[in-house]
Amino acid sequence: xxxxxxxxxxxxxxxxxxxxxxxxxxxxxxxxxxxxxxxxxxxxxxxxxxxxxxxxxxxxxxxxxxxxxxxxxxxxxxxxxxxxxxxxxxxxxxxxxxxxxxxxxxxxxxxxxxxxxxxxxxxxxxxxxxxxxxxxxxxxxxxxxxxxxxxxxxxxxxxxxxxxxxxxxxxxxxxxxxxxxxxxxxxxxxxxxxxxxxxxxxxxxxxxxxxxxxxxxxxxxxxxxxxxxxxxxxxxxxxxxxxxxxxxxxxxxxxxxxxxxxxxxxxxxxxxxxxxxxxxxxxxxxxxxxxxxxxxxxxxxxxxxxxxxxxxxxxxxxxxxxxxxxxxxxxxxxxxxxxxxxxxxxxxxxxxxxxxxxxxxxxxxxxxxxxxxxxxxxxxxxxxxxxxxxxxxxxxxxxxxxxxxxxxxxxxxxxxxxxxxxxxxxxxxxxxxxxxxxxxxxxxxxxxxxxxxxxxxxxxxxxxxxxxxxxxxxxxxxxxxxxxxxxxxxxxxxxxxxxxxxxxxxxx
Amino acid sequence: xxxxxxxxxxxxxxxxxxxxxxxxxxxxxxxxxxxxxxxxxxxxxxxxxxxxxxxxxxxxxxxxxxxxxxxxxxxxxxxxxxxxxxxxxxxxxxxxxxxxxxxxxxxxxxxxxxxxx
Numbered sequence: 014x015x016x017x018x019x020x021x022x023x024x025x026x027x028x029x030x031x032x033x034x035x036x037x038x039x040x041x042x043x044x045x046x047x048x049x050x051x052x053x054x055x056x057x058x059x060x061x062x063x064x065x066x067x068x069x070x071x072x073x074x075x076x077x078x079x080x081x082x083x084x085x086x087x088x089x090x091x092x093x094x095x096x097x098x099x100x101x102x103x104x105x106x107x108x109x110x111x112x113x114x115x116x117x118x119x120x121x122x123x124x125x126x127x128x129x130x131x132x133x134x135x136x137x138x139x140x141x142x143x144x145x146x147x148x149x150x151x152x153x154x155x156x157x158x159x160x161x162x163x164x165x166x167x168x169x170x171x172x173x174x175x176x177x178x179x180x181x182x183x184x185x186x187x188x189x190x191x192x193x194x195x196x197x198x199x200x201x202x203x204x205x206x207x208x209x210x211x212x213x214x215x216x217x218x219x220x221x222x223x224x225x226x227x228x229x230x231x232x233x234x235x236x237x238x239x240x241x242x243x244x245x246x247x248x249x250x251x252x253x254x255x256x257x258x259x260x261x262x263x264x265x266x267x268x269x270x271x272x273x274x275x276x277x278x279x280x281x282x283x284x285x286x287x288x289x290x291x292x293x294x295x296x297x298x299x300x301x302x303x304x305x306x307x308x309x310x311x312x313x314x315x316x317x318x319x320x321x322x323x324x325x326x327x328x329x330x331x332x333x334x335x336x337x338x339x340x341x342x343x344x345x346x347x348x349x350x351x352x353x354x355x356x357x358x359x360x361x362x363x364x365x366x367x368x369x370x371x372x373x374x375x376x377x378x379x380x381x382x383x384x385x386x387x388x389x390x391x392x393x394x395x396x397x398x399x400x401x402x403x404x405x406x407x408x409x410x411x412x413x414x415x416x417x418x419x420x421x422x423x424x425x426x427x428x429x430x431x432x433x434x435x436x437x438x439x440x441x442x443x444x445x446x447x448x449x450x451x452x453x454x455x456x457x458x459x460x461x462x463x464x465x466x467x468x469x470x471x472x473x474x475x476x477x478x479x480x481x482x483x484x485x486x487x488x489x490x491x492x493x494x495x496x497x498x499x500x501x502x503x504x505x506x507x508x509x510x511x512x513x514x515x516x517x518x519x520x521x
Numbered sequence: 522x523x524x525x526x527x528x529x530x531x532x533x534x535x536x537x538x539x540x541x542x543x544x545x546x547x548x549x550x551x552x553x554x555x556x557x558x559x560x561x562x563x564x565x566x567x568x569x570x571x572x573x574x575x576x577x578x579x580x581x582x583x584x585x586x587x588x589x590x591x592x593x594x595x596x597x598x599x600x601x602x603x604x605x606x607x608x609x610x611x612x613x614x615x616x617x618x619x620x621x622x623x624x625x626x627x628x629x630x631x632x633x634x635x636x637x638x
Contacts, residue, residue, distance in 0.1 A: 181553050
């Protein structure tokens with residue numbers, strides 16, 4: 014169904030960013046604008062999700078050009094869900110940053126660039142054209158380049174060089190793959206490609222193109238052996254920036270992999286083997302990397318990698334139950350990873366260090382905050398009835414049903430090592446006796462902040478924990494959404510029919 | 522003609538990747554620039570090289586019967602050039618700043634892990 018309003022999230026973020034540029038340097042006004050835009054974006058995202066859930070897939074043909082000649086924007090349930098999650102994490106991180114990032118750094122244009130980042134994310138999730146996806150990826154990475162170098166100190170510049178290089182390489186590989194795909198099929202529209210790829214004579218070249226897409230998106234989503242830029246760079250920027258990167262930027266890669274490998278290239282035996290082995294290695298190396306680290310944010314960086322491996326494992330199994338697990342895991346992971354990084358930032362603000370060997374005594378001094386922080390940590394492990402549990406159950410069930418026992422073993426091993434790591438963090442940070450830490454003068458400690466800023470830091474963590482609890486306790490709603498999405502991903506004829514019209518429906 | 526372009530693309534990709542693997546910051550950027558040139562010419566090549574025909578058809582025709590040049594790769598290449606120009610300019614300024622802070626061009630001198638804080 015044609016609806017021109019589905020690109021409203023993109024236009025809203027663009028308008029917000031442009032208006033904020035006119036108020037460059039006036040931080041107070043930018044903070045109010047950001048809060049306003051965050052609330053409106055959340056409202057639009059909820060409306061869009063409700064519309065798509067009720068009425069089916071919505072499309073918009075840009076400029077009135079019919080698909081497959083023009084660029085199409087498609088909002089199916091998967092896209093609307095990702096836009097909703099972006100809106101939730103966006104408003105949480107923008108509020109957190111209003112309390113935690115120093116005003117001196119804000120004056121470098123943090124808020125406009127942040128909203129350009131959100132615009133790129135919304136655009137990437139809503140597009141139905143593969144070159145347009147490349148353009149939105151570039152918008153995302155250039156905004157993330159600016160955010161990761163915010164402040165310009167030595168650690169940030171060093172992390173930024175690695176981040177910039179790997180992301181530029183990923184874009185180039187992605188563009189190579191698009192070029193090859195265009196040369197083979199002559200189309201750029203995702204729904205049209207889904208029909209045309211099956212008709213290409215040279216299927217071996219199609220496999221090569223599929224692997225190139227996997228590598229390009231794999232660098233962005235940090236799979237083995239392409240993930241080494243992530244632990245080298247995610248500990249460098251301010252905590253709010255790390256949080257939005259951890260929660261959303263790797264998941265854009267996962268979203269793109271899911272779209273490409275369910276819609277355009279249906280993985281054959283070789284691809285599924287490849288994806289499966291990559292997933293197993295990602296889980297194992299991510300988990301083992303996390304055990305060796307003592308910096309809280311480094312531990313979380315390796316845990317991102319480990320949990321990306323879970324989602325890739327579900328894709329490698331490639332049955333409908335496994336895809337339900339992947340979608341549920343995606344929802345759970347976006348909220349939890351953002352929350353974990355925000356939480357790490359709060360611990361840093363209170364204590365002054367990220368090193369878990371020197372932290373301690375958190376439970377004794379801040380029992381209520383400890384309870385709040387327990388929710389994302391235990392969700393990460395998968396303690397029932399929190400959100401991680403349901404996601405892992407579906408993945409393991411899918412693995413058993415498809416007799417992929419090595420992947421089930423890897424998932425269980427990854428969960429076990431996550432448990433060990435979270436137990437270590439819990440014991441070191443929260444239970445251990447606290448030591449007297451030297452007061453550093455370049456950090457503005459938590460107790461030195463105004464109450465408004467203190468609320469701004471704690472409220473997003475509380476809100477995201479509430480969302481995690483809702484996903485966990487209200488799992489039946491999320492399971493229904495995930496099943497709908499998994500069904501749409503496996504049975505792509507609804508998507509193709511919505512974009513190209515009835516007459517081009519593929520033969521059943 | 523196509524074989525010449527294929528050789529050029531191969532040389533650009535190869536030299537770009539070779540430069541990226543060097544130990545110097547400046548050579549890293551030069552490598553990235555060479556690879557993005559390679560990708561642009563690849564897009565040009567896969568669009569089909571047609572000599573002497575414009576990418577437009579006669580206004581009176583409804584169906585395309587004659588040979589024409591594909592207009593889409595030109596749009597893709599232009600977009601890719603502009604995007605990579607913006608990204609490269611950012612990367613060059615980043616390298617200038619890195620040199621000012623780290624005081625060396627040697628990539629091995631960059632701190633591999635975060636400092637203990």
